[in-house]
Amino acid sequence: MTVNLDEKIERLRHFIYEKGKDGVVIAFSGGVDSSTLTALCKEILGEKAVAVTAVSPTYPQEEIEEAVKVARDIGIRHIVVETNELSDENFVRNPEDRCYYCKKDLFICLKNVAKNLGFKAVFEGTNFSDLSGHRPGFRAVKEMEDVYSPWAENNFTKEEIRMIARRMGLSVSDKPPLACLASRIPFGEQITAERLIRVGKAEQIIKRLTGTRQLRVRDHNGLARIEVGKNERKLFFDAEIMDKIVIELKKLGFKYVTMDLEGYRTGSMLLTLEDT
Incomplete structure (x- = not known):
């Protein structure tokens, strides 16, 4: 049976509410995936959703500035934290699964932020299309408790996310993909x-x-x-x-x-x- 986009969005909204009703921090880069997810979380959960951007030497300065602007446009509380992947020798060695170590450190950081806020969950923006490529970082999502990928877990493709972003009038709807x-x-x-x-x-x-x-x-x-x-x-x-x-x-x-x-x-x- 073919599921249309509106039906998928309704299921996603239910997922966001059920997983995030006790409070959620969203890994927020300012790209289309995390921005659209953040806008939905703000709409559904209100003050129970907080966007968190991790700033590190791997994150371009201009992207930090844009993330701040997009969060302001969405109207969500936005926290910027510092991380340093270069302190992890596994990351510095740059193995094929480098992204696993980066994501694991990121989620540990975000879970600490969530704990300090009295929140329970962490959301991140991997989409279903991403899973067909080289994504060792997604292993960290599956390993960690209370860390979720709403797009991937509800089978949303990149193009569907862009469609939702356009519907919501987000400035990043046609933004090219990001990478550290x-x-x-x-x-x-x-x-x-x-x-x-x-x-x-x-x-x-x-x-x-x-x-x-x-x-x-x-x-x-x-x-x-x-x-x-x-x-x-x-x-x-x-x-x-x-x-x-x-x-x-x-x-x-x-x-x-x-x-x-x-x-x-x-x-x-x-x-x-x-x-x-």
């Missing part, structure tokens, strides 16, 4: 604060020069491999812009600056595992 800065570094290469800062600054520079929205600067041991949305590749086909990008990224310490002609795609760093 650690995802720019090939598995097996050590993650350092310096490398995270470098790729973060590189992406800020390129966005400023080109106006692109979907962007990753992959740091292959000093070689910058630029991935950009397929429909935005044409923004780079200007000699002056390319020269400026090269100059600015070399100032950051990159030896080579290249553009990946395939454009942005999820999971491209998994190809580096084939060489190990």
Whole structure:
């Protein structure tokens, strides 16, 4: 039997109420998944829902600023906490399941926030579409008590979430997917604060020069491999812009600056595992 979107939303609303009625903190990045979930929780649970953004060296500064703005627009109480994945040697080693260690630390932090608020549950924004990809972080969700993934557990796809966001008039409804800065570094290469800062600054520079929205600067041991949305590749086909990008990224310490002609795609760093 086919379930239409309105029926799925009703089931989701019931899920949110049942799991969150004793208070819930939402892992809030400011992306479309967490923002739409947060808006629904605010609507259903009122003051029993609090958005929490974890700030760390892996989180781009401009995303922090946008998360604050989106939370304000939603009208939900918003708490910003500091985490530091770089203190976890398992994360720093950058194994294939790096995201598991990051998510586990995050949920421990969020559960502590919930406890201090007198709340019980933690929600996070993994969606059903995500589960078909490389998602070791989701293992941490399944391991921890009172941590839930409302989208994934109710079979909501990314496109369905965007549809709900548009219905709710959220500014992030068409925002490109987010990923932490650690995802720019090939598995097996050590993650350092310096490398995270470098790729973060590189992406800020390129966005400023080109106006692109979907962007990753992959740091292959000093070689910058630029991935950009397929429909935005044409923004780079200007000699002056390319020269400026090269100059600015070399100032950051990159030896080579290249553009990946395939454009942005999820999971491209998994190809580096084939060489190990």
